[in-house]
Structures are given as C-alpha cells and as structure tokens.
Amino acid sequence: MLPLGICCLLVFHAxxxxxxxxxxxxxxxxxxxxxxxxxxxxxxxxDFQVISGxxxxxxxxVTDPLGNVLYNEKKKQYDxxxxxxxxQGVYKVCFSNEFSTFTHKIVYLDFRHGDEEPLLDTMTGxxxxxxxxxxxxxxxxxLKVVIDSQTWYRLREAHDRTKAEHLLERVTFWSxxxxxxxxxxxxxxxxxxxxxxxxxxxxxxxxx
Numbered sequence: 001m002l003p004l005g006i007c008c009l010l011v012f013h014a015x016x017x018x019x020x021x022x023x024x025x026x027x028x029x030x031x032x033x034x035x036x037x038x039x040x041x042x043x044x045x046x047d048f049q050v051i052s053g054x055x056x057x058x059x060x061x062v063t064d065p066l067g068n069v070l071y072n073e074k075k076k077q078y079d080x081x082x083x084x085x086x087x088q089g090v091y092k093v094c095f096s097n098e099f100s101t102f103t104h105k106i107v108y109l110d111f112r113h114g115d116e117e118p119l120l121d122t123m124t125g126x127x128x129x130x131x132x133x134x135x136x137x138x139x140x141x142x143l144k145v146v147i148d149s150q151t152w153y154r155l156r157e158a159h160d161r162t163k164a165e166h167l168l169e170r171v172t173f174w175s176x177x178x179x180x181x182x183x184x185x186x187x188x189x190x191x192x193x194x195x196x197x198x199x200x201x202x203x204x205x206x207x208x
Contacts, residue, residue: 001067008163012096020036020109020110020111020112021109021110021111021151022108022109023051023106023107023108023109024106024107024109025104025105025106025107026053026058026097026104026105026106026107026146027097027104027149028097028101028102028103028104029097029098029100029101030096030097030098030104031094031095031096031097031098032094032095032102033092033093033095033107034092034093034094034111035090035091035092035093036091036093036111036113037088037090037091038085038088038090038091038113039085039088040085040086040087040088041056041084041085041086041113042051042084042085042113042121043082043083043084043085043113043115044082044083044084044085044091044111044112044113044114045080045081045082045110045111045112045113045116046062046071046082046093046109046110046111046112047078047079047080047109047110048060048076048078048107048108048110049077049078049107049108049155050076050077050078050105050106050107050108050110051105051106051107051108051155051158051162052105052106052158052159052162053097053100053103053104053105053106054100054103054105055075056077056105056113056159057071057075057076057077058075058076058095058096058097058105058107059074059075059076059095059096059097059098059099060072060073060079060093060094060095060096061093061096062081062083062091062092062093062094063085063091063092063094064085064086064087064089064091065088065089065090065091066087066089069081070091071083072101075099087202093109093111095107095109098145102162106158106162106197108155110151126163148185
C-alpha cells in the first residue's frame with residue numbers, strides 16, 4: 001500500500017503523460033503545423049477552439065504519414081476529431097489562416113493519444129483493488145473532470161474577455177467620434193450665427 005500523497009502524485013502524472021495542450025497565435029495569411037509520431041492502432045483525439053481574432057474561425061486538416069487527408073474542415077470556430085492510426089509514422093495537424101488578410105487568431109489545441117495507463121502496476125482487471133487504491137482511482141476520475149471543467153471555463157473566459165475588449169474598443173471609438181462630431185456641429189452653429197449678425201450689420205450700414 002502507498003501513502004495517499006504518492007497516489008495523488010501518480011494521479012497528476014497520469015493526467016499529462018498522453019496529452020498536449022497549447023495555445024498559439026496564428027498570423028493572417030499563415031499556416032502552422034504540428035507533428036506527432038504514433039504507433040499503429042493508437043487512438044488519438046484532437047480538440048481545438050479559436051479564442052480570438054476575426055470571426056473566430058480557422059481551417060484545419062489532419063494527414064497520415066502517407067499524406068492522406070483524415071480530417072479537413074474550413075472556417076471552423078471549434079471542433080473535435082478522433083481517429084485510430086492505421087500505420088506507424090508521423091501524423092500532421094495543420095491550422096490555416098490564409099483566407100484572412102488582416103486579422104490574426106489565437107487558437108487552443110488539445111491533442112491526446114493512446115490509452116491511459118493504470119495508476120499503479122498492480123491495478124489490473126484481474127486483481128481486486130484495496131480501499132486506498134479504489135480511493136486513488138476515484139480521486140483520479142474526479143480530477144480529470146475538474147481539469148476538463150477548468151479548461152472549458154478558461155476558454156470561455158478568454159473568449160468572452162476578448163469579445164468584451166473588442167466591444168469596449170468600438171464603444172470608445174464611437175464615443176470619441178460622437179464627441180468630435182458634437183464639437184464640429186457646435187463650431188458650425190456658432191459660425192453660422194455670427195454670419196447672420198455680420199450680414200445684418202452690413203445691411204444697416206448700407207441703408208444709412
């Protein structure tokens with residue numbers, strides 16, 4: 001039996017062995033690709049979401065080691081893709097923003113592959129688990145749910161914050177434009193009133 005602290009460390013270790021999460025910037029008129037070498041008959045999962053930029057959409061495609069297209073979607077804001085490899089080799093995941101001419105994007109990518117290993121070597125389907133091992137498994141499952149929830153909330157927060165910042169910029173520019181317009185109208189009205197009085201004064205002088 002292992003102390004509970006060691007079990008918790010194993011839980012955190014197992015959560016990151018087969019997963020890669022990253023957030024990257026995708027400039028306009030640009031394409032970025034990521035490569036992963038996988039064995040045959042390995043299942044991998046891809047989740048991505050555009051956090052900010054333009055209409056929050058990108059092109060995404062996945063190819064196998066022979067260049068065959070496994071997944072190809074255009075202008076997606078978010079999506080998921082699962083596939084079991086049919087051969088060993090380097091698989092490629094690409095994101096393209098080539099259709100955009102002036103807006104760059106920020107994209108979140110979660111790439112997972114393989115089957116999760118047991119927390120301990122003794123945890124197999126043919127042996128009964130001790131109470132402490134069962135507790136470790138329960139904690140592990142709960143932590144996975146917590147991690148997924150935290151990731152979802154972080155993405156939503158980043159997405160909503162970006163929208164709020166864009167809205168703030170538009171409101172600020174609109175307010176500045178209205179202020180400038182009010183000044184122009186006010187100055188125009190003053191000049192127009194002065195021209196009325198100047199014309200009246202000239203008419204009086206001409207009459208005398």
